[in-house]
Amino acid sequence: MNKTYRIVVLLMAVWLVACIVLSWASILDDALIHLRYADNLLRTHHITYDGIHPNYGVSSLLYVSLLALLRSVISSPNLPRGVSSVVHLLLFFAMAILLARSIPRQSSRIRLLGLLLLLLLIVPSAIRWLDDGMETGLVLCFTSLICWLTFRESRRTTTSAQTYAGLVVLGFFTVMLRTELAMLCAIAFAILTLKRSASSSQPKSLRTWCHAALNSSHLLVGNVIAMALVVLNMHVLLPDTAVAKSHGITTVYGTLEPAAHAIVGGFSFGIGMLLLWLLTFFFLLRARRISLPILIANASFPLTLFLAGLRGQEMQGIRYLAWTLLFSILWNILELGAAAPDTPRIEHDAPSRILTYALLVLILIAQPLEISLVYPILHDRAKLIAMLPGRHLDVLQGKLGVASDVGVIGYFSKANICDLSGLIDGRKFARLTSSQRNAACAAQKPDFLYLDISELGSFSTYMPLGKWQVCGEYEMTGFRYKDIHYLIVPPSTAEQICRETLFPHPYPVSQLLDPAKSGAADRPNAALFN
Numbered sequence: 001m002n003k004t005y006r007i008v009v010l011l012m013a014v015w016l017v018a019c020i021v022l023s024w025a026s027i028l029d030d031a032l033i034h035l036r037y038a039d040n041l042l043r044t045h046h047i048t049y050d051g052i053h054p055n056y057g058v059s060s061l062l063y064v065s066l067l068a069l070l071r072s073v074i075s076s077p078n079l080p081r082g083v084s085s086v087v088h089l090l091l092f093f094a095m096a097i098l099l100a101r102s103i104p105r106q107s108s109r110i111r112l113l114g115l116l117l118l119l120l121l122i123v124p125s126a127i128r129w130l131d132d133g134m135e136t137g138l139v140l141c142f143t144s145l146i147c148w149l150t151f152r153e154s155r156r157t158t159t160s161a162q163t164y165a166g167l168v169v170l171g172f173f174t175v176m177l178r179t180e181l182a183m184l185c186a187i188a189f190a191i192l193t194l195k196r197s198a199s200s201s202q203p204k205s206l207r208t209w210c211h212a213a214l215n216s217s218h219l220l221v222g223n224v225i226a227m228a229l230v231v232l233n234m235h236v237l238l239p240d241t242a243v244a245k246s247h248g249i250t251t252v253y254g255t256l257e258p259a260a261h262a263i264v265g266g267f268s269f270g271i272g273m274l275l276l277w278l279l280t281f282f283f284l285l286r287a288r289r290i291s292l293p294i295l296i297a298n299a300s301f302p303l304t305l306f307l308a309g310l311r312g313q314e315m316q317g318i319r320y321l322a323w324t325l326l327f328s329i330l331w332n333i334l335e336l337g338a339a340a341p342d343t344p345r346i347e348h349d350a351p352s353r354i355l356t357y358a359l360l361v362l363i364l365i366a367q368p369l370e371i372s373l374v375y376p377i378l379h380d381r382a383k384l385i386a387m388l389p390g391r392h393l394d395v396l397q398g399k400l401g402v403a404s405d406v407g408v409i410g411y412f413s414k415a416n417i418c419d420l421s422g423l424i425d426g427r428k429f430a431r432l433t434s435s436q437r438n439a440a441c442a443a444q445k446p447d448f449l450y451l452d453i454s455e456l457g458s459f460s461t462y463m464p465l466g467k468w469q470v471c472g473e474y475e476m477t478g479f480r481y482k483d484i485h486y487l488i489v490p491p492s493t494a495e496q497i498c499r500e501t502l503f504p505h506p507y508p509v510s511q512l513l514d515p516a517k518s519g520a521a522d523r524p525n526a527a528l529f530n
């Protein structure tokens with residue numbers, strides 16, 4: 001089994017490298033927001049998007065700091081993609097080694113569960129979310145490390161001073177990576193406290209609980225230090241992005257519906273992780289008596305949904321849920337591996353065998369369809385990023401633009417952006433409603449717009465565009481549709497900007513707003529990037 005495991009892992013690694021190469025250098029729009037923050041951090045030593053006004057428009061302070069450190073030696077806009085791909089490879093190989101060492105060789109059924117987890121880390125949808133230039137892969141690395149260290153420490157009655165200090169540092173960087181990961185550290189603390197108090201040779205008492213809690217508080221101590229540092233420097237704990245994507249108290253449906261969209265939109269990476277979590281939880285309950293630590297270890301996903309519901313927080317993609325599922329899956333597999341010598345029925349239980357192979361077959365069958373859906377998105381993203389440096393968008397530098405997807409246009413133009421999504425323009429702007437942001441941006445009399453057709457239709461009700469001209473079309477493909485963003489400028493600057501951005505045939509924006517009357521089908525640039 002050990003030799004077979006190595007061969008399968010090697011084949012998976014080859015597939016992963018091939019997928020990374022074929023999708024190079026596809027980058028998510030938001031990754032370029034982080035890269036512009038990194039450039040300004042390197043230059044001004046402050047978290048600022050425009051280089052002047054401090055604001056907290058990033059999801060990860062640690063990731064921006066890492067990009068800024070690397071930015072001093074690497075100037076390519078592909079830097080975020082390179083970092084995320086290296087982290088993805090590190091995550092895969094570290095997970096493979098961890099599972100190989102933690103699961104007994106004779107436990108073939110549990111080893112298969114581990115291989116299923118590795119498979120879900122290399123499917124095309126995982127490439128889409130883990131190699132997009134964002135910090136998602138780094139979050140999963142920290143999640144895996146905390147899970148393994150917590151599991152290892154739960155087998156010990158005390159934590160040495162050296163290990164305690166190391167875990168304090170880990171807790172600190174975990175919250176600096178993403179604020180919501182404080183919940184992960186709290187779950188690890190609760191598991192350790194319960195397990196150590198239960199295994200203590202001393203009579204159960206408040207003193208026993210306090211001693212166990214104090215000995216298990218390392219991650220929380222690091223969390224508190226990190227939170228204090230964030231509040232001291234940023235004056236708030238949650239980033240502006242969380243405020244902009246929060247709509248207050250919502251209904252249960254209002255939480256579950258977007259979460260379901262995020263999971264289904266993640267294809268086998270999202271649906272597969274959810275099913276594998278339920279499967280490993282089911283197996284663990286059959287193999288071991290139900291206990292509070294097991295329930296807490298599997299509480300991160302439902303608890304995240306609950307907290308998101310309280311805030312009315314948007315779930316824009318599986319990246320916000322992946323760490324919750326990974327922690328529980330890995331914990332359950334580690335528990336099953338530890339229980340295997342005492343519970344041989346796990347290996348010979350017919351229902352568990354059928355369910356495990358059924359999930360494997362389901363994932364494999366889904367791959368051809370998933371490849372056909374995901375690859376065009378990655379290919380078109382890569383084509384856009386390769387094309388943009390030659391479009392001389394820096395002609396817009398110093399001008400004021402309006403955009404909702406601000407990453408691409410903000411990074412390559414270095415312009416000032418009024419963000420309709422409310423991510424980068426400060427706390428006060430993040431709290432505004434969508435209509436209020438439209439009105440506020442229109443009132444600033446922008447020099448250009450960078451919007452898709454839907455956003456343009458909404459914004460045009462707040463600002464008369466008259467004879468504004470389209471000076472560029474930039475395709476950002478989504479599932480089953482072509483998401484084209486248009487660069488739109490006033491007639492006074494259209495000739496210069498269209499010439500600089502290599503768009504030889506500008507046309508009136510009215511052709512987009514009212515195509516039936518304007519004959520948009522005949523416009524010369526209609527299929528420029530199709």
